[in-house]
Structure formats: structure tokens, C-alpha cells
Amino acid sequence: MAAIWYRQTGVSLVVLWVFLLSLFSAIGAVKHGDFKKCDQSGFCKRNRQYADTAKATANSWASPYKLDQPTIKLQNGKLTATILKSLEDSTELVKLPLTVSFLKSGVARIEIDEEKRQKGLIELRHGSKVRKERYNEAADWAIVGGLDLGAAKIKASDKTQTVVQFGPDYTYEAYIYHNPFRVDFMRDGKVHVKLNGKGYMNMEHWRPKIEKPIEEVKEGEVKEGETKESEAPAVEPSIDESTWWEETFGGNTDSKPRGPESVAMDIAFPGYEYVFGIPSHAGPLSLRETRGGGDEKYDEPYRMYNSDVFEYEMDSPMTLYGAIPFMQAHRKNSTVGAFWLNGAETWVDIVKSKSGSNPLSLGTSSSIDTETHWISETGVLDVFVLLGPSPKEIIKTYTDLTGTTSMPPQFAIAYHQCRWNYVTDEDVKDVDRKFDKFNIPFDVIWLDIEYTEGKKYFTWDKQTFPDPLGMQKQLDAHDRKLVAIIDPHIKNAAGYHVSDELKSKDLAVKDKSGDNIYQGWCWPGDSHWSDCFNPTTRKWFEGLFKYKSWEGSATNTFVWNDMNEPSVFNGPEVTMPKDNVHYGGWEHRDLHNINGMTFHNATYTALLNRDKVPKRPFALTRSFFAGSQRLSAMWTGDNQADWSHLATSIPMVLSLNIAGYPFSGADVGGFFGNPSSELLTRWYQAGIFYPFLRAHAHIDTRRREPYLSGEPYTGIITKALRLRYSLLPVWYTAFYESSKTGAPIVRPNYYVHPDDETGFDIDDQFYIAGSGLLTKPVTAEGETKVDVYIADNERYYDYFDYSIIAGAGEDHTLDAPLDKITLLMQGGHIIPRKDRPRRSSGLMKYDPYTLVVVLDSKGYANGTLYIDDGESYDFVDGAHIYRSFEFKDNKLTSDNLSTSGRKTKEYLKSMSKVRIERVIVVTAPSEWESRKEVSVLQDGKKTKTQLFWHKGDGKKASWAVVGNPGVFVGSSWSIDFS
Numbered sequence: 019m020a021a022i023w024y025r026q027t028g029v030s031l032v033v034l035w036v037f038l039l040s041l042f043s044a045i046g047a048v049k050h051g052d053f054k055k056c057d058q059s060g061f062c063k064r065n066r067q068y069a070d071t072a073k074a075t076a077n078s079w080a081s082p083y084k085l086d087q088p089t090i091k092l093q094n095g096k097l098t099a100t101i102l103k104s105l106e107d108s109t110e111l112v113k114l115p116l117t118v119s120f121l122k123s124g125v126a127r128i129e130i131d132e133e134k135r136q137k138g139l140i141e142l143r144h145g146s147k148v149r150k151e152r153y154n155e156a157a158d159w160a161i162v163g164g165l166d167l168g169a170a171k172i173k174a175s176d177k178t179q180t181v182v183q184f185g186p187d188y189t190y191e192a193y194i195y196h197n198p199f200r201v202d203f204m205r206d207g208k209v210h211v212k213l214n215g216k217g218y219m220n221m222e223h224w225r226p227k228i229e230k231p232i233e234e235v236k237e238g239e240v241k242e243g244e245t246k247e248s249e250a251p252a253v254e255p256s257i258d259e260s261t262w263w264e265e266t267f268g269g270n271t272d273s274k275p276r277g278p279e280s281v282a283m284d285i286a287f288p289g290y291e292y293v294f295g296i297p298s299h300a301g302p303l304s305l306r307e308t309r310g311g312g313d314e315k316y317d318e319p320y321r322m323y324n325s326d327v328f329e330y331e332m333d334s335p336m337t338l339y340g341a342i343p344f345m346q347a348h349r350k351n352s353t354v355g356a357f358w359l360n361g362a363e364t365w366v367d368i369v370k371s372k373s374g375s376n377p378l379s380l381g382t383s384s385s386i387d388t389e390t391h392w393i394s395e396t397g398v399l400d401v402f403v404l405l406g407p408s409p410k411e412i413i414k415t416y417t418d419l420t421g422t423t424s425m426p427p428q429f430a431i432a433y434h435q436c437r438w439n440y441v442t443d444e445d446v447k448d449v450d451r452k453f454d455k456f457n458i459p460f461d462v463i464w465l466d467i468e469y470t471e472g473k474k475y476f477t478w479d480k481q482t483f484p485d486p487l488g489m490q491k492q493l494d495a496h497d498r499k500l501v502a503i504i505d506p507h508i509k510n511a512a513g514y515h516v517s518d519e520l521k522s523k524d525l526a527v528k529d530k531s532g533d534n535i536y537q538g539w540c541w542p543g544d545s546h547w548s549d550c551f552n553p554t555t556r557k558w559f560e561g562l563f564k565y566k567s568w569e570g571s572a573t574n575t576f577v578w579n580d581m582n583e584p585s586v587f588n589g590p591e592v593t594m595p596k597d598n599v600h601y602g603g604w605e606h607r608d609l610h611n612i613n614g615m616t617f618h619n620a621t622y623t624a625l626l627n628r629d630k631v632p633k634r635p636f637a638l639t640r641s642f643f644a645g646s647q648r649l650s651a652m653w654t655g656d657n658q659a660d661w662s663h664l665a666t667s668i669p670m671v672l673s674l675n676i677a678g679y680p681f682s683g684a685d686v687g688g689f690f691g692n693p694s695s696e697l698l699t700r701w702y703q704a705g706i707f708y709p710f711l712r713a714h715a716h717i718d719t720r721r722r723e724p725y726l727s728g729e730p731y732t733g734i735i736t737k738a739l740r741l742r743y744s745l746l747p748v749w750y751t752a753f754y755e756s757s758k759t760g761a762p763i764v765r766p767n768y769y770v771h772p773d774d775e776t777g778f779d780i781d782d783q784f785y786i787a788g789s790g791l792l793t794k795p796v797t798a799e800g801e802t803k804v805d806v807y808i809a810d811n812e813r814y815y816d817y818f819d820y821s822i823i824a825g826a827g828e829d830h831t832l833d834a835p836l837d838k839i840t841l842l843m844q845g846g847h848i849i850p851r852k853d854r855p856r857r858s859s860g861l862m863k864y865d866p867y868t869l870v871v872v873l874d875s876k877g878y879a880n881g882t883l884y885i886d887d888g889e890s891y892d893f894v895d896g897a898h899i900y901r902s903f904e905f906k907d908n909k910l911t912s913d914n915l916s917t918s919g920r921k922t923k924e925y926l927k928s929m930s931k932v933r934i935e936r937v938i939v940v941t942a943p944s945e946w947e948s949r950k951e952v953s954v955l956q957d958g959k960k961t962k963t964q965l966f967w968h969k970g971d972g973k974k975a976s977w978a979v980v981g982n983p984g985v986f987v988g989s990s991w992s993i994d995f996s
């Protein structure tokens with residue numbers, strides 16, 4: 019939900035009037051003026067200038083950072099040394115301690131700090147009491163493993179360089195050059211990643227402010243150190259000091275008690291034309307050039323500063339609600355990556371250039387180098403270099419560090435019905451009944467902020483929600499759930515227990531004095547913000563979710579964390595001032611991008627701890643950081659009922675998936691505005707392939723529950739939702755496997771076909787995990803055909819009628835009238851599904867399965883199926899079924915993949931009657947025509963069952979059905995077709 023607060027009673031009329039005026043001038047478009055451009059963000063501008071200077075003087079440029087050779091030590095996989103930064107105006111050398119950790123996984127971690135700040139030998143301005151160190155706690159939030167040191171040895175060392183061998187069998191090498199300091203990472207004798215190759219490294223060291231007389235700058239004049247737009251960048255290193263000590267934006271002055279302290283580095287990927295990642299941005303999966311690329315939409319660096327961006331625009335490097343500073347570079351036969359672990363405001367410039375000048379990249383498939391420039395406002399420099407070599411390994415090593423998605427409860431991957439707002443408990447019950455009346459499945463209904471009493475979270479509006487428990491009881495009758503919103507702003511109101519405790523226990527974020535509780539505006543009007551960086555706050559916050567404490571909540575209540583960037587309506591860039599103070603004495607600027615995550619961390623823990631026997635939590639978050647994937651689902655925020663938003667949702671969700679955050683989706687239908695029936699229908703047909711599937715709508719929009727659309731739309735939407743439910747076994751298995759490996763759940767072409775160069779740029783079609791299912795949603799008005807790109811030589815089959823689509827490296831035009839979902843099955847897979855329509859996923863628990871066996875050209879197929887109780891942690895103790903299916907030599911077999919534990923036996927018993935009711939073999943050989951039976955072997959017993967063969971017609975594949983083979987999903991068995 020967005021920062022529109024004009025509905026708020028209690029906001030003064032003048033403020034309201036001013037706000038409305040500003041709103042009318044900007045309807046339907048993002049307010050650029052609310053958010054900084056690079057040259058309005060002092061440190062970004064300074065570092066871009068730094069890069070310009072380095073570039074303009076390339077021949078004479080010397081990066082002022084050099085490694086002090088005698089300090090180099092390598093011990094137990096860790097290299098330490100001191101980098102010395104020389105200054106122009108002083109003979110002093112700034113000491114920057116360096117650590118390079120060579121991890122077991124083959125990842126290299128480079129950390130650079132600043133000795134003076136580390137030791138607290140600096141003076142703060144304005145009597146500030148904040149911490150003197152550079153922020154060094156981002157890793158505490160983001161990293162959960164993968165830090166074991168591996169073997170590393172020095173291969174060669176002289177005055178100019180130190181070469182370290184590391185990684186698997188010492189096949190990786192780090193060429194550490196001493197003066198200037200830079201590092202080339204090699205794999206297979208080639209450079210894949212270069213740090214500071216361009217010399218853009220910049221650690222703004224601490225210095226005292228020298229008071230100078232203030233010069234008046236007249237309009238039109240150029241300030242010292244600045245250049246006019248039309249002039250070439252200064253050749254001499256010039257430093258724009260104007261934003262060192264103070265910076266004003268949108269009427270708010272940032273006091274910067276520690277002065278300038280940005281960190282920046284260039285990271286180049288020689289021979290790599292494509293880079294992906296650094297979500298969330300509303301644009302293509304393949305990241306665009308931001309300097310000199312000629313695309314005027316991309317003349318700003320990609321920005322990461324979690325923000326409540328009202329009516330965000332498409333095709334833009336502007337920041338959005340969450341940030342994962344992880345990028346991967348891809349080319350044929352290789353993927354590498356960089357993870358820039360920093361929680362402060364961060365900008366990334368991307369430049370692609372012909373690599374003729376780089377002899378080391380000769381012989382690679384691309385002659386393009388991608389050069390990136392990472393710029394953060396504060397913090398230590400902490401970057402992880404990942405050497406791949408495949409997309410699968412990159413994501414594995416990244417999620418070894420930051421964690422994988424936790425296994426969600428099953429309802430969470432079914433359909434969620436949301437709106438701002440279901441206005442009464444009767445309204446909720448009515449929607450619940452209407453879904454049943456129209457036979458449309460749904461699992462979860464959501465309550466936005468209006469359910470509370472005056473936006474006081476953990477309360478219910480007694481007029482409109484007099485009986486929340488009765489409401490939830492009705493939902494529970496069909497195993498349905500409620501999600502209620504709980505935001506981090508706390509209404510400043512005496513007598514509101516949450517507010518009273520927040521103050522009396524001193525648990526809120528402070529203003530720049532460090533003493534006073536910060537006060538700002540949000541939904542409830544005058545508000546405070548709970549500081550979930552403080553473990554005591556988290557503990558207290560968790561307590562608020564106890565059933566006793568949150569009256570009206572039930573075991574089927576789950577939670578939505580919105581506005582956690584945090585959104586502050588009257589704050590700079592709609593968030594908190596950067597000089598606000600958090601627990602531990604850190605400034606808000608240090609950890610802004612991590613803020614949202616602290617909040618769903620607490621929510622997750624709260625839901626985990628509210629029951630005696632813990633159940634799997636479900637929380638949705640808007641703001642996120644690297645590691646958030648462990649704790650909650652996310653969505654792409656406040657989109658619009660517009661075709662372009664539907665289209666862009668796909669690369670956005672793919673970008674999150676390849677950056678370790680699979681549990682993601684966009685609001686189906688679009689949040690702002692009223693979708694046409696066609697758009698709404700197409701959005702459902704696409705949305706059923708988001709890992710997180712929720713429809714949502716703004717309070718000013720017309721009601722649009724699927725049963726309201728009328729025919730043919732309601733019927734088509736119902737069919738789409740039933741398809742999602744039918745394929746829940748595929749989704750659930752994908753979540754399980756992703757929770758083990760970190761693998762994306764929806765996969766772009768480059769991930770599945772890493773050697774197919776033609777497909778690297780494709781981001782409007784995607785695969786569902788390893789199931790071989792490939793979809794291409796229609797995302798344009800009036801479109802009745804789609805072009806599906808097929809990368810490989812396998813045959814593909816239409817999911818519904820088994821039409822054959824084949825031909826590698828080309829587009830295939832398929833009919834896609836409004837009632838058609840383009841869904842293909844790649845040969846070689848076995849797809850489990852459940853075909854009986856039910857009201858909710860919980861009611862499908864004991865339903866039988868259908869297996870669709872799609873043979874490849876060699877008559878082979880395989881697949882997996884994971885099942886558990888869908889809500890508890892018993893699966894950890896073996897209460898699950900994990901099967902591998904294989905069709906080979908005319909025989910279909912089911913084998914056990916699970917390891918048993920103390921709860922296995924009991925669980926298998928509870929599932930012992932769940933059967934496979936049908937096996938469909940697509941592209942069944944013609945020899946089967948005369949075959950009337952197949953033999954089934956289970957528990958040592960052989961039986962016969964009927965086989966029905968259907969002839970294809972050249973365009974459609976032949977197929978065969980085994981009806982009721984009498985085999986069980988938890989058992990080992992085989993069906994012999996020969």
C-alpha cells in the first residue's frame with residue numbers, strides 16, 4: 019500500500035490541502051522530485067565524478083591505494099594486509115586494513131575497513147553520540163553460513179604482485195597487484211572478475227571539517243569543484259566538498275555527524291556481455307548500460323535505497339521497495355558473480371565496452387566487457403566474488419551464504435485474495451461464501467489496514483470487525499486462512515498499549531539527538547517506529563503476537579508486513595532521516611536497506627513461537643534485503659492496472675528468483691486503477707505462474723473478485739486458478755527443492771539453457787523449476803498469438819492437447835485466444851498433479867495424483883514429487899514423502915528419495931491410501947496400439963491393468979492412459995509397458 023494518506027482523519031486540513039494539490043499534479047506517474055537522482059545524492063555524484071576523472075586521465079591516472087607489501091600474511095585461508103591511501107594535500111597515509119577470505123566454496127570475500135574509524139580515533143560533529151566505526155553488522159543480518167575457510171596458498175609473490183591459489187583443487191587464482199591495489203580473479207587461466215581494474219576504488223577517509231568562509235553561490239554560477247553540464251569533466255582530481263558535511267533534499271537537512279565516508283569500487287567482468295540481478299527494479303532482466311549506452315531511460319545508475327515509490331514507472335533504474343546487491347555476469351559456458359554486502363544507500367553504474375584492449379579475454383565467446391561501479395554511502399567495503407562456473411552453482415554458493423527460502427506452509431503457495439479493504443467481518447464471510455458458490459478455489463483472504471481501530475495494530479475495529487474469531491472459524495471450515503497487516507509504525511496515542519510500552523521500554527528509533535524518540539507521519543497520523551535492530555524490541559514485538567496478547571487472532575491468522583522500508587510520509591524521500599539513530603548507536607543511513615528485514619525477522623519468529631508445537635510461519639514483506647528469502651514471501655509493491663505493469667512483473671519476478679528470492683509475485687490485477695476484464699483475465703493467466711499468487715486492489719478501485727467479472731471472464735479465471743491448484747504438487751516440490759539448493763522456482767531461459775546465446779536476453783517466458791513446464795503469458799492488449807522461443811532440440815508439447823512444438827533456436831507462433839494459457843511441457847519430464855477441483859489446497863490433502871509422463875526423443879523421462887503435512891515441522895523428522903519417478907526402457911518406476919526419521923512410519927501410514935489414479939504418457943509409441951494391458955509390480959505383487967492408447971495426428975502427439983493402476987504415492991512400484 020502506498021504513501022497516500024489523504025484519507026487519514028486527523029491530518030490537519032492545511033497539510034491535507036497541500037498534499038492533495040501535489041497529488042493532482044502527479045496522477046498516474048511517479049513523482050521524480052520525491053526521489054534523489056545520482057547528482058542529488060552527494061556521495062553518488064562525488065563517486066561518478068571520481069570515475070570521470072579516472073577515465074579522462076586514463077594514461078596518467080594512478081589510483082591512490084597501494085598494498086603495503088610487508089604487511090601481507092596468508093594463514094589458514096585468510097590473507098591480511100594493509101592498504102595505504104595517499105592524499106594529495108598531506109603526506110599522511112590512511113591505513114585501510116584488508117582481509118581476503120578464501121572460502122571453502124571457492125568464494126573469495128574481500129573486506130576493507132578504515133583504521134582510524136575502527137579504533138574510534140575520529141571526532142563526531144554536532145555533539146553527536148553515534149558510533150564512530152564504519153557499519154560492520156550487515157553480515158550479521160544477511161549471512162547464515164558458507165564462511166568456512168578453504169585452502170589457499172601463495173603461488174608467487176614479488177614486489178609488484180602476490181598470486182594466491184584457492185578454490186576447488188587450487189584451480190582459482192587471485193592476482194593481487196600491489197600498486198595500485200587491484201585484484202584479478204582467474205579461473206581456467208582466464209580473468210573473470212577484476213576489482214579496481216579501472217581505479218574507481220574510493221574509501222572516503224575520515225578528516226576533520228576545516229571551517230572555511232561560506233561563499234555565496236549565485237544562480238547560474240558553478241560552485242567550486244563542480245562542472246557545468248556542458249563542460250567536459252575536470253581533468254584534475256577535484257573533490258566536490260559541498261556535500262561532505264551537510265546535504266539538503268526536499269526541505270530536510272542531513273547533519274552527517276561523521277562527514278563523508280562513502281565506499282566504492284569498480285568490478286569488471288571481462289568477456290561478459292550480460293549481467294543480471296540487483297533486484298528490485300522495474301525493467302528487463304538483463305541489466306542495461308547506465309552510462310554512455312544511449313538509452314535515455316537508463317542514464318542514472320541502478321539505485322538501491324528501499325523506498326515507498328508511489329506509482330513507480332516501468333523501464334527504470336530507480337530504486338524500489340527492496341534491495342539485493344547481488345549481480346551475476348553470464349556468457350556461454352560461464353557464470354560469475356559479485357555480492358556487495360552493504361546496507362546503506364547504494365548505486366551501481368553499468369558500462370559495456372568492446373574488449374579488444376584486453377588480451378586476457380580473447381578466445382571467449384563475447385567480445386564485450388561489462389564494467390560495473392558500485393557506490394555505497396557508508397559501511398565497510400565487503401564484497402564476495404563468486405566464480406561459478408554455472409548459474410546453478412552461483413545461486414548455490416550465494417544461498418549457502420545468505421540462506422534459502424524456508425519451506426512454506428502449503429496454503430501459502432495457493433491463491434490469496436486481497437483488497438484494501440474487506441470492510442467488515444461479514445464482508446469477509448460473504449466473499450468466502452461467494453467463492454464457494456462460484457466454485458473458485460482460494461486459500462487465504464487478506465485484511466489491509468482498515469480492520470484496525472484507528473490504525474492501531476494488534477487491535478480490531480469493534481464496529482466493523484466485532485467478531486474476528488467467528489469470521490476465522492468460518493474460514494477454517496474449508497481450511498482457509500486470514501492474513502492481517504501489521505506495520506512497523508506505531509500510533510502515538512496515550513492509552514494504546516503498544517505505544518505506551520514502546521515508550522516506557524525505550525524500544526523505538528531515535529532522532530538525531532540519540533535521546534528523543536523519532537516522530538513522523540504514517541497511516542495513523544503521528545507515529546513512532548519500533549526499532550527491530552534492538553533484540554529487546556524484537557523480543558517485545560514477538561510477544562504482541564501471542565494469542566492472549568493479540569485478541570481476535572487465531573491459529574489460522576498470518577501476517578503481512580507493509581511499509582517497512584520504512585515509509586514515513588513526511589520524511590525525506592518518504593522515509594526516515596538518515597541521521598536518525600538505531601540500537602547500537604548506528605545511524606539510519608548505515609542500515610537503511612536492512613531495516614525491513616529486521617521486521618519480518620521478528621514477525622517470523624513471533625509466528626513460530628506462538629504455538630506450543632511450532633507451525634511454519636507465513637509472513638509477506640514489502641521491503642527486503644539479501645537474506646530476507648529465509649523469512650518471508652515478498653511482492654513487487656504497488657503496481658498499476660496497466661498492461662506494461664503486467665509485462666514487467668515477469669522480469670521482476672525472474673530477477674528475484676535468480677537472486678535467491680524465489681517466493682515472489684506481483685499484485686494480480688494491478689494495485690492502482692481498474693483493469694479491463696481482458697487485462698484482469700490475462701493477469702490471472704500470468705499470475706498463476708508467480709511463486710507467490712495474490713490478487714490485490716487499491717481502496718479507490720471497483721471490487722474485482724473473480725466471480726464479479728461475468729462470463730466468459732469468470733470462467734476463464736476459474737480455469738486458470740484451477741490449473742494452479744492442479745499443479746500445486748509441482749510448486750510444492752519446487753519449494754522443497756529450492757529450500758535445499760536455493761535454485762530459482764521460476765527460471766529464465768539463460769538459467770535453463772546457459773549455452774544458448776540467443777536466449778540470454780529473453781525474459782518474457784520462463785520455466786517452472788525443473789518440471790519442464792514452460793509458459794509464456796500474453797501481456798499485451800488484444801493479443802491472440804504468442805511467439806515462444808525454444809532453445810533446445812527436445813520436443814515440447816502443449817499442456818492441454820499435446821500439440822508438438824519443436825525446432826531449436828527459433829520462435830514458434832502459437833494461438834493464444836483469451837481462454838488459452840500457453841503452457842508447454844518439455845520432453846523428458848514427469849509432472850505430478852491433482853485433478854480434482856476443491857475449495858482450498860488443504861482439502862486436497864488425500865486426493866489422488868495423476869502422473870503425466872512426457873517422453874523425450876529417446877523414450878526417457880524423470881521427475882520428483884515431495885509431499886508432507888503442509889504445515890508442521892514433522893517433515894524434519896522424516897514425516898514426508900519424496901519420490902523420484904523414472905520412465906526408462908518402457909518401464910515407469912517410483913523410487914524413494916527421502917531419508918527416514920522418527921516420524922516417517924506414522925506419516926506414511928496416514929498417507930497409505932493416497933494413490934496414483936492415472937498415468938498419462940505423452941508421445942506414447944505406436945507399438946502400444948495393440949497393447950491392452952500393462953503389468954504393475956508393487957510390494958512383490960504383480961497385477962495387470964488396462965492401457966488406452968490414442969493416436970496422434972502428426973501435429974499432436976500420440977498418448978496413452980493407464981487408468982487406476984492401483985499404486986500408492988508413498989510406495990515403491992513399477993509399471994511395465996513392454
Ligand SMILES: *[C@@H]1O[C@H](CO)[C@@H](O)[C@H](O)[C@H]1NC(C)=O
Nearest residue numbers: 158159619620622623648649
Ligand atoms: C533474526 O535476526 C537475529 C539477529 O541477526 C538472528 O540472530 C536470528 O537468527 C534471526 N532470526 C531468524 C528467524 O532468522
Ligand SMILES: *[C@@H]1O[C@H](CO)[C@@H](O)[C@H](O)[C@H]1NC(C)=O
Nearest residue numbers: 205206350351352382383407
Ligand atoms: C567451459 O567451461 C569449463 C569449466 O569452466 C572449461 O573447462 C571448458 O574449457 C570451457 N569450454 C569452453 C568451450 O570454453
Ligand SMILES: *[C@@H]1O[C@H](CO)[C@@H](O)[C@H](O)[C@H]1NC(C)=O
Nearest residue numbers: 846878879880881882902904
Ligand atoms: C533426469 O534426467 C535428466 C536428463 O537425462 C538428468 O540430467 C537428471 O539428472 C535426471 N534427474 C534425476 C532426479 O534422476
